[in-house]
Amino acid sequence: ITRRHFTVGAAALGVTTFNIGRARAAEFSYKFANNLALSHPLNKRAAEAAAKIKEETGGRFELQIFPSSQLGSDTDTLGQIRSGAVDFFTLSGLILSTFVPAASINGVGFAFKDYDTVWKAMDGKLGDFIRAEIAKSRTIFAFDKQWDNGFRQTTTSTKPITSPADLANLKIRVPPAPLWTSMFKAFGSAPATINFNEVYSALQSKVVDAQENPLAIIETAKLYEVQGYCSMTNHMWDGFHFLANRASWEALPKDIQAVVSKHINAAAIAERADVADLTKGLQETLASKGMKFNTVDQAPFRDKLKAAGFYTEWKGKYGDAAWAVLEGAVGSLG
Numbered sequence: 001i002t003r004r005h006f007t008v009g010a011a012a013l014g015v016t017t018f019n020i021g022r023a024r025a026a027e028f029s030y031k032f033a034n035n036l037a038l039s040h041p042l043n044k045r046a047a048e049a050a051a052k053i054k055e056e057t058g059g060r061f062e063l064q065i066f067p068s069s070q071l072g073s074d075t076d077t078l079g080q081i082r083s084g085a086v087d088f089f090t091l092s093g094l095i096l097s098t099f100v101p102a103a104s105i106n107g108v109g110f111a112f113k114d115y116d117t118v119w120k121a122m123d124g125k126l127g128d129f130i131r132a133e134i135a136k137s138r139t140i141f142a143f144d145k146q147w148d149n150g151f152r153q154t155t156t157s158t159k160p161i162t163s164p165a166d167l168a169n170l171k172i173r174v175p176p177a178p179l180w181t182s183m184f185k186a187f188g189s190a191p192a193t194i195n196f197n198e199v200y201s202a203l204q205s206k207v208v209d210a211q212e213n214p215l216a217i218i219e220t221a222k223l224y225e226v227q228g229y230c231s232m233t234n235h236m237w238d239g240f241h242f243l244a245n246r247a248s249w250e251a252l253p254k255d256i257q258a259v260v261s262k263h264i265n266a267a268a269i270a271e272r273a274d275v276a277d278l279t280k281g282l283q284e285t286l287a288s289k290g291m292k293f294n295t296v297d298q299a300p301f302r303d304k305l306k307a308a309g310f311y312t313e314w315k316g317k318y319g320d321a322a323w324a325v326l327e328g329a330v331g332s333l334g
């Protein structure tokens with residue numbers, strides 16, 4: 001909370017400086033919030049895009065980036081993007097599902113086998129379907145290109161996860177989204193919903209013994225400091241929608257909108273490649289920091305979810321039409 005007030009205060013100070021005579025302030029100064037460390041490729045590419053947008057608009061548009069949940073947790077920030085208190089927000093589709101239920105559909109357990117399938121789906125019919133559902137909210141919409149979070153792996157402080165039985169009764173942190181809780185309940189775990197900005201301390205203080213995230217986050221959020229095992233479960237692919245508050249967006253002149261969307265979508269594509277590059281070397285890097293890695297056979301994990309009725313339940317929730325779009329992209333899940 002202290003940090004948050006500090007940041008907002010600093011932004012306000014910038015405005016004050018302008019009032020007492022700084023040469024030129026941006027005509028449009030828009031806030032972009034996200035939950036990741038500055039070192040994550042998402043923030044590096046967003047900063048680069050911000051510089052390009054500033055240049056190409058002749059300084060008329062300024063993108064102010066607030067990393068590391070500085071403006072609040074994901075749950076708080078979802079409220080802020082809906083009200084317009086923030087203008088842009090990168091959010092996992094799964095968390096967005098608390099407002100737009102269909103947006104979690106790409107997170108169904110073990111749906112995606114690889115990145116080729118992911119980007120074909122998310123830049124194609126499945127992504128178009130999700131973006132149309134988001135747009136129906138009228139208050140927010142998602143830019144065309146999704147940013148990568150990654151394939152999620154399971155870390156613990158206690159033991160490696162080698163079979164579904166290892167997940168039984170595990171106190172595992174999950175992000176605030178029903179699909180996550182449902183999936184880990186299907187495994188017999190004891191999932192605890194915790195926003196990302198509290199994950200490090202929850203692991204450190206042993207409120208939970210486990211969490212799951214892509215390697216790029218395990219590295220940039222330093223989760224390896226508080227987790228000893230990393231099991232390559234690849235149980236879900238998760239990505240960030242670059243969300244905009246519609247009223248904020250419509251307040252921009254068309255030429256500025258065009259420059260902003262061009263650079264933001266290009267940054268998303270660049271970020272995907274960055275995450276892929278970073279991820280390649282991370283198993284080795286994290287192992288050198290002491291994490292113990294293991295691979296898993298996914299088949300028994302899928303079977304466990306099937307037997308628990310997980311796929312049937314979620315097919316029912318999304319509806320046959322949406323489920324057909326998902327299966328059209330990833331193959332049969334039944």
Ligand code: X2X
Nearest residue numbers: 035092149175195196213
């Ligand atoms: O909260 C998480 O674990 C994170 C960072 O992966 C998401 O944004 C869903």
